[in-house]
Amino acid sequence: MAFHSQSSFQRGDKVEICSKVEGFLGSYFEAIIVANMGTNYVVQYKNLMEEFDESVPLKETVMAGEVRPLPPDITEASVFHLGDKIDAYDLDGWWVGTISSEKNSSGRYSVFFETTGQELAYPILKLRVHQEWRNGKWVSSKKTKRNAVRC
Structure with a gap:
């Protein structure tokens, strides 16, 4: 997938x-561009459904600043540090949080969400390294590998 600047997504592009x-601050939801309207986009969500017909994917108009390409996979996603900024998949989207405790005996990591004040446990398959889309490039929050927690 080609990386786009904030205002150059086209119909059919997969985005977040x-x-x-x-109540949803700090969350990212996968969608596809339905229409480019200049400073706004019409998107159709992959996992969010219409309130009145839950068999129909939700479509809405969003501001260009809320749209980013899908982040690339980071192969070191099986290695986390205490305090790493991560995304946890829950409620049909990715939520930004921080690893608050290492993997427990059931194989889950505790994640603290600043926006809600909650701490929840997730398996490694529901976690990814948090990345920011800045100036047309992906910036990883991944720290150095010392003191790594391995799965």
Whole structure:
């Protein structure tokens, strides 16, 4: 997939939408571009459904600043540090959090979410390294590998 600047996504591009809605801050939801309207996009979500017909994917208009390409996979995703900024998959989207305790006996990591004040446990398959889309490039939050927690 080609990386785009903030305003050059085209119909059919797979993207993530950064939610600005209260209660959903710090979350990203996968979508596809339906229409490029200049400073806004019409998107159709992959996993969010219409409120009145849950068999129909939700479509909405979002501001260009809320849209980013899908982040690349980071192969070191099986290695986490205490304090790493990560994304946890929950409620049909990726939520930004921080590893708050190492893997427990059931193979789960505790993750603290600053936006909600919650701490929840997740298996490694529901976690990814947090990445920011800045100036047309991906910037990883991944720290150095010392003191790594391996799975």
